[in-house]
Amino acid sequence: MGLVTEILALPLAPLKGIGWVLxxxxxxxxxxxxxxxxxxxxxxxxxxxxxxxxxxEEDFARREQELLERLEEIRAYQFRSGGAGP
Structure with missing residues (x-):
């Protein structure tokens, strides 16, 4: 039965490969x-x-806030995905 299933699924192999690469x-x-x-x-x-x-100071404060928000977004993603973060 396993061999028959693999033979029948053979045309789908390229799609599985594309999915893996993606x-x-x-x-x-x-x-x-x-x-x-x-x-x-x-x-x-x-x-x-x-x-x-x-x-x-104004440019610094604005840019620092943007970077800190980005860092918070990264840490939230790492927390949600279970990845280790600093």
Whole structure:
């Protein structure tokens, strides 16, 4: 019975392969999108720019708020997905 099922399902094999590839692509994209490292680096760069006088307090506060919100979004995603986060 197993051999007959595999023979009958053979035309669907390319679809299963495409599904597998798409799943891997989606997972890789999510890992990259929800990686906190670039956001943390941007916060550090922003702090340096403020301390060196390259940006004003208003720009700093606005950009810092955006980055902190993004970091919170990442941490919420990691919590929901059961991933380990800092």
């Amino acid at each position: 799943d891997k692509v989606v997972r890789a994209a999510e890992e990259e999108y929800y990686d906190p490292t670039p956001v943390q680096e941007a916060l550090a760069t922003l702090g340096r720019a403020r301390s060196e006088g390259e940006i004003g």
